[in-house]
Amino acid sequence: MSHRIKIVQCWDDGVEDDLRLCEILRAFGAQATFNLNAGLHLPGAGEAWRFRDTKEVRRLGREQLVATYEGFEIANHTLTHPSANKLSTTEWTREVVEGRARLEDLFGREVVGFAYPYGHCPPHAAEVVRETGHRYARTCANATPSFPAADPMLLAADCHFLNAGFWELYEKAKSVRAPAFYFWGHSYELCSESDWLGFEEMLRRFENDPDAEWGSLSGLFE
Numbered sequence: 743m744s745h746r747i748k749i750v751q752c753w754d755d756g757v758e759d760d761l762r763l764c765e766i767l768r769a770f771g772a773q774a775t776f777n778l779n780a781g782l783h784l785p786g787a788g789e790a791w792r793f794r795d796t797k798e799v800r801r802l803g804r805e806q807l808v809a810t811y812e813g814f815e816i817a818n819h820t821l822t823h824p825s826a827n828k829l830s831t832t833e834w835t836r837e838v839v840e841g842r843a844r845l846e847d848l849f850g851r852e853v854v855g856f857a858y859p860y861g862h863c864p865p866h867a868a869e870v871v872r873e874t875g876h877r878y879a880r881t882c883a884n885a886t887p888s889f890p891a892a893d894p895m896l897l898a899a900d901c902h903f904l905n906a907g908f909w910e911l912y913e914k915a916k917s918v919r920a921p922a923f924y925f926w927g928h929s930y931e932l933c934s935e936s937d938w939l940g941f942e943e944m945l946r947r948f949e950n951d952p953d954a955e956w957g958s959l960s961g962l963f964e
């Protein structure tokens with residue numbers, strides 16, 4: 743039986759560029775997980791900041807979320823995106839529990855995934871995530887193959903989507919018959935038209951690979 747590698751991806755922070763990203767993903771039939779901070783999506787347009795001094799990035803408004811992410815997986819990225827290194831266990835627990843509960847309320851479905859803000863994951867923080875209904879939690883570490891994970895609460899991705907060695911890592915994951923190849927990023931890192939076209943090119947390359955199929959992250963933890 744031939745082995746197909748699942749192409750799994752997740753995107754963080756719930757920004758306006760996700761609108762375009764989701765359209766592209768839908769056109770390719772690709773699955774993806776979006777890591778959201780339920781406490782930072784205000785009514786109307788969300789909080790704004792600058793990326794590389796040139797691009798204004800804005801979080802989606804709260805009322806945009808359900809329609810934007812329809813058909814995609816939602817995961818918890820804490821309530822307000824703090825670093826776990828800076829909070830007491832009590833404060834961190836509230837961020838994790840409340841973040842998940844608000845997403846479940848808003849989307850009307852179970853949330854089982856988690857991503858650590860800034861990738862910060864001290865042991866006490868990972869234990870809280872483990873004990874509060876999450877099946878996996880992503881760090882910002884790289885590991886190929888990324889699956890199976892030694893500890894699902896310290897899940898590394900294969901790489902960031904702009905990693906210079908992206909396709910070598912993909913070939914490596916295929917060569918060891920990994921169940922999945924997993925990359926992550928922020929859609930606001932796509933700044934120019936050529937960046938967006940490059941991303942579509944990336945998806946097309948997966949689409950045209952007979953050894954690959956789209957997969958969902960939570961599906962790997964069932």
Ligand SMILES: [Zn+2]
Pocket residue numbers: 754755819823859860
């Ligand atoms: Zn983030």
